[in-house]
Amino acid sequence: MGNSKSFFEFEAVVSSWDILLKGFAVAMFAATLATALAIILGLVVALMRLSTVAIYRWIAFAFTQFFRGVPLYVLLVWVYFGLAIAVNINLSAILAGVVTLALLNAGYLSETFRSGILAIDSGQIEAGLALGLSKQVVFKEIVLPQAFRIVIPPMGNQYVDAIKDSAILSIIGVPELMRESQQLANLYYQPFEFYTCAGLLYLIAVVLVSRGTNKLEKRFYTHSAQN
Amino acid sequence: MNRTTESYIEIINLSKSFGSHKVLDNINLTVNRGEVVAIIGPSGSGKSTLLRCLNFLTRSESGEIKFQNRSWSLNSEGKRYKGKKYEKSLSELRSEVGMVFQNFNVFPHKTAVQNVELGLIKVRKMTKNSAREIAIKKLEQVGLGDKINQYPDKLSGGQKQRVAIARALALEPRVMLFDEVTSSLDPELVGGILEEIRRLANTGITMLVVTHEMGFAFQVAHRIVFMDSGKIVEVGTPDEIRNSQEPRTRAFLSAIL
Numbered sequence: 001m002g003n004s005k006s007f008f009e010f011e012a013v014v015s016s017w018d019i020l021l022k023g024f025a026v027a028m029f030a031a032t033l034a035t036a037l038a039i040i041l042g043l044v045v046a047l048m049r050l051s052t053v054a055i056y057r058w059i060a061f062a063f064t065q066f067f068r069g070v071p072l073y074v075l076l077v078w079v080y081f082g083l084a085i086a087v088n089i090n091l092s093a094i095l096a097g098v099v100t101l102a103l104l105n106a107g108y109l110s111e112t113f114r115s116g117i118l119a120i121d122s123g124q125i126e127a128g129l130a131l132g133l134s135k136q137v138v139f140k141e142i143v144l145p146q147a148f149r150i151v152i153p154p155m156g157n158q159y160v161d162a163i164k165d166s167a168i169l170s171i172i173g174v175p176e177l178m179r180e181s182q183q184l185a186n187l188y189y190q191p192f193e194f195y196t197c198a199g200l201l202y203l204i205a206v207v208l209v210s211r212g213t214n215k216l217e218k219r220f221y222t223h224s225a226q227n
Numbered sequence: 228m229n230r231t232t233e234s235y236i237e238i239i240n241l242s243k244s245f246g247s248h249k250v251l252d253n254i255n256l257t258v259n260r261g262e263v264v265a266i267i268g269p270s271g272s273g274k275s276t277l278l279r280c281l282n283f284l285t286r287s288e289s290g291e292i293k294f295q296n297r298s299w300s301l302n303s304e305g306k307r308y309k310g311k312k313y314e315k316s317l318s319e320l321r322s323e324v325g326m327v328f329q330n331f332n333v334f335p336h337k338t339a340v341q342n343v344e345l346g347l348i349k350v351r352k353m354t355k356n357s358a359r360e361i362a363i364k365k366l367e368q369v370g371l372g373d374k375i376n377q378y379p380d381k382l383s384g385g386q387k388q389r390v391a392i393a394r395a396l397a398l399e400p401r402v403m404l405f406d407e408v409t410s411s412l413d414p415e416l417v418g419g420i421l422e423e424i425r426r427l428a429n430t431g432i433t434m435l436v437v438t439h440e441m442g443f444a445f446q447v448a449h450r451i452v453f454m455d456s457g458k459i460v461e462v463g464t465p466d467e468i469r470n471s472q473e474p475r476t477r478a479f480l481s482a483i484l
């Protein structure tokens with residue numbers, strides 16, 4: 001190759017492959033755990049938002065507004081450094097990252113879930129009540145399964161966002177894909193190669209998640225036409 | 228037919244408004260056990276609202292509804308029931324009052340048999356096996372024996388409505404409410420569903436049937452209620468209504484027949 005540097009040097013990337021993959025695994029772990037927590041929390045907040053108890057509605061509304069309104073960067077700093085200073089809660093970097101992503105995504109998902117629940121035809125609810133089912137059973141057996149089907153695509157999108165957003169955990173030193181790429185890039189003076197490689201890994205993850213969501217959606221849509 | 232003179236449902240001075248719009252205006256009606264009552268009247272006259280008040284899907288603001296002399300509106304001191312406990316107790320009433328809707332409202336994520344067994348399991352607290360047995364029997368009764376494992380999106384409108392009827396009947400209600408159950412069906416499917424209701428009428432179950440099918444109403448009902456603008460204009464046997472001298476009834480019937 002002579003002494004002119006080629007456009008894309010593979011060697012360093014290939015020899016650091018295990019580090020990159022480990023970083024990728026950390027990123028996927030953080031995003032997946034955060035999304036799982038966000039689904040549970042988001043559902044609770046959505047239910048509070050739809051509650052007849054005013055105080056629940058207000059808390060849920062404030063939660064949603066707050067976590068959708070604050071930039072991820074700021075939220076992360078608050079959770080990691082802020083909590084330690086203010087109330088002496090010292091979270092490890094990875095835990096702080098997961099909590100931050102979970103809170104942010106719960107804010108978005110709560111709105112997704114709320115509109116999914118509200119999208120269910122009131123005739124469905126009335127048919128359940130008319131059978132003598134309690135409101136709780138109507139919710140669990142009739143509303144929730146149908147709402148779930150509606151929110152599969154936006155839930156998938158949220159997961160994709162979480163995967164990409166996890167890159168920002170690098171600022172607090174979580175050894176995820178972005179952080180590892182940064183360090184390798186500096187070590188080998190090859191930012192272009194390493195960041196491209198990281199980008200490709202994120203892309204692969206996103207494509208796989210999208211395909212998974214499509215499959216899930218298809219499975220639930222097979223028998224789902226409203227009446 | 229097994230009609231009795233025992234008053235079974237009593238509707239007393241029932242009124243309901245949506246905002247300033249009085250949709251039911253002081254309705255009084257008594258239905259006997261085993262009686263089949265058809266409710267007819269122009270669109271917007273309050274037929275559906277009246278039916279929905281009977282299982283409390285719609286809450287009237289004044290008046291009273293009694294089933295077998297038990298008031299479901301007023302407590303022993305004459306105060307209106309309300310609150311969480313009352314809401315819960317309504318489930319008990321609703322499980323005795325079956326309702327079938329114009330747009331079927333079958334549960335799209337459940338198969339035919341799952342639609343029918345849900346109430347048996349959750350309301351009647353049956354085991355899954357005995358619920359399934361009854362559900363299959365009910366579906367066979369409405370001619371869907373070969374469709375028990377189909378999801379609603381694979382069923383025709385008429386078949387969906389049969390599922391809805393089987394679902395309500397599975398709980399063995401004492402009263403059945405039908406709200407224009409053939410109105411969203413293709414014309415060739417209407418007859419079959421009417422036949423289903425006619426058969427039911429002969430079993431002696433108490434029924435209130437809101438319908439635009441006048442021929443059917445006059446054939447099957449013991450009494451016909453004609454409503455207009457939230458009021459009951461006239462109640463009578465099919466013959467009495469057919470020969471009514473009341474101008475509004477005559478106008479409605481001559482327009483529709």
Ligand SMILES: Nc1ncnc2c1ncn2[C@@H]1O[C@H](COP(=O)(O)OP(=O)(O)OP(=O)(O)O)[C@@H](O)[C@H]1O
Pocket residue numbers: 245250268269270271272273274275276277
């Ligand atoms: N939830 C509601 N909110 C406001 N207005 C309502 C509501 N439900 C019914 N109404 C009004 O009450 C009136 C009576 O409605 P209802 O559905 O009882 O009439 P109907 O006799 O069943 O008519 P149709 O033959 O068209 O079904 C109508 O003017 C309708 O617009």
Ligand SMILES: [Mg+2]
Pocket residue numbers: 274275276406407
């Ligand atoms: Mg109606």
